[in-house]
Amino acid sequence: xxxxxxxxxxxxxxxxxxxxxxxxxxxxxxxxxxxxxxxxxxxxxxxxxxxxxxxxxxxxxxxxxxxxxxxxxxxxxxxxxxxxxxxxxxxxxxxxxxxxxx
Amino acid sequence: xxxxxxxxxxxxxxxxxxxxxxxxxxxxxxxxxxxxxxxxxxxxxxxxxxxxxxxxxxxxxxxxxxxxxxxxxxxxxxxxxxxxxxxxxxxxxxxxxxxxxxxxxxxxxxxxxxxxxxxxxxxxxxxxxxxxxxxxxxxxxxxxxxxxxxxxxxxxxxxxxxxxxxxxxxxxxxxxxxxxxxxxx
Numbered sequence: 191x192x193x194x195x196x197x198x199x200x201x202x203x204x205x206x207x208x209x210x211x212x213x214x215x216x217x218x219x220x221x222x223x224x225x226x227x228x229x230x231x232x233x234x235x236x237x238x239x240x241x242x243x244x245x246x247x248x249x250x251x252x253x254x255x256x257x258x259x260x261x262x263x264x265x266x267x268x269x270x271x272x273x274x275x276x277x278x279x280x281x282x283x284x285x286x287x288x289x290x291x292x
Numbered sequence: 293x294x295x296x297x298x299x300x301x302x303x304x305x306x307x308x309x310x311x312x313x314x315x316x317x318x319x320x321x322x323x324x325x326x327x328x329x330x331x332x333x334x335x336x337x338x339x340x341x342x343x344x345x346x347x348x349x350x351x352x353x354x355x356x357x358x359x360x361x362x363x364x365x366x367x368x369x370x371x372x373x374x375x376x377x378x379x380x381x382x383x384x385x386x387x388x389x390x391x392x393x394x395x396x397x398x399x400x401x402x403x404x405x406x407x408x409x410x411x412x413x414x415x416x417x418x419x420x421x422x423x424x425x426x427x428x429x430x431x432x433x434x435x436x437x438x439x440x441x442x443x444x445x446x447x448x449x450x451x452x453x454x455x456x457x458x459x460x461x462x463x464x465x466x467x468x469x470x471x472x473x474x475x476x477x
Contacts, residue, residue, distance in 0.1 A: 193298030193342060197414045202306050202339070204402040206313055208395050213317035215391030221322040221368060225329050228360075229313050232336055235348075242425075243343040246418025251348050251425055252433050252441070258355055259445045263452030265360050269367045270459030276371040 199240040206233030218283045220275070224268045231261045302342060308335040321373060326364045333357040345425040 206229055213226025235254045242250025275282060308331060315328035333356045340349035423429055434442045 192295045194302050195415050196417065198302070198306075199339065199343065200406055200414070202309065204399060204406075205310055207402065208399045209310070209313040209317055211398055212391060212395040215394060216388055217317065219322055221364075221371075222317070222319075222325050225316050225322070225325050225364070228329060229316060229332065232332065236336060236339060239340055239343050239345045239348060242345070243420070244414065244417055246420050246424070248425060248429050248433055249437070251345050251430060252438050254345070254348050255351060255430070255434075256438075256441055256445050258351065259449055262355065262360055263448050265363065266452045266456040267459070269363060270456040272371070273367060274459050276374070282371065282374055 196240045196244045199243075200237055203233045203236040203240065206230075206236065209233075218285050220268075220272050220282055220284055223284065224265065224272070227264070227268075228261060231257060298342060301338065305335045305338040305342070308332075309339065322368050323365070326361060326368055329364075330357055330361050333361070343425075344420055347425055347427045347430045 210226045210229030210231075210233060213229065214223050217223055217226065235257055238250040238254045238257070240250075242248055242254075272282065275287075280287070312328045312332040312335065316325045316332060319325045319328065333352060337349040337352045337357070340352060
C-alpha cells in the first residue's frame with residue numbers, strides 16, 4: 191500500500207472521536223453538542239473504513255454507509271427537538287432544561 | 293514518488309481534519325461550527341479515497357456535506373443566536389476538568405483496546421483489486437450479504453422522517469395555543 195499504514199488512520203480516528211466527546215462534555219449549546227456527535231460518528235466511520243482496507247473486504251464500508259443513514263436520522267430528530275425548543279422561546283442551553291429532573 | 297505524494301495528501305487531509313474538528317468544538321457561534329464541520333467532512337472524504345472507499349467518499353460529500361449540513365445551517369439560521377454560553381472564559385470549573393479527564397480516559401481506552409486486539413497485525417494489509425469500494429461492489433453486498441441491514445436502514449429513515457414531522461407539528465400547536473394569550477397581554 192502506498193502511503194501511511196492503517197495504524198495512522200486509526201490514530202486519527204481515535205483523535206476525532208475524543209475531540210467530539212470533549213465537545214459533548216464541555217459545551218452547553220445543544221446545536222454544538224449535535225455537531226460534536228457528528229464528529230464522533232465520523233471518527234467511528236474512519237475506523238470502520240480503515241479496517242475494511244486492512245481486511246481487503248468491503249463489509250466495513252457497507253457498515254459505514256449504514257452509520258451515515260443512522261446519523262442522518264439522528265440529525266433529523268435532534269434538530270426537530272431543538273426547533274421545538276426554539277419555538278417555545280426557551281434558551282438553548284442544556285444545563286437550563288431541568289423540567290424532567292426529579 | 294507516488295508514496296511521497298500519498299503521504300503529503302494524507303498529512304494535509306489529516307491536519308485539516310483535526311483542526312476543523314477542534315474548530316467545531318471551540319467556536320462560540322454554532323453557524324461557524326457547522327461550516328467547520330463541512331471542512332471536516334470534506335477532508336474525511338479525501339481520507340476515504342486514500343483507503344479505497346470511492347463510493348463512501350462520494351456519498352459522504354453528497355449526503356453528509358450536502359444534505360445533512362444544509363439542514364443544520366437552515367435550522368441554525370432559523371433559530372438565530374440565542375445562547376448565553378461563553379465558553380473558554382473564566383477558570384476551569386470542576387465539570388470542565390471532569391470532561392477533559394473523561395476524554396483522556398476514552399483515548400487511553402481506545403488505544404489500549406485496539407493495541408491489545410490488533411496491535412501486531414495492523415501492518416500486514418490485504419491485496420485489493422481495482423474494483424475495491426466501487427459502487428458495483430457496495431451495491432452487490434447491500435443486496436446479498438447485508439440485505440437485512442439495508443431494509444432496516446430504510447425503516448429507520450422512515451421513522452426518523454415521521455419523528456421530525458411530529459416534533460415540528462407539536463411545536464406549532466403549542467405556538468398557536470400561546471398566540472392568543474400573547475395578543476391579550
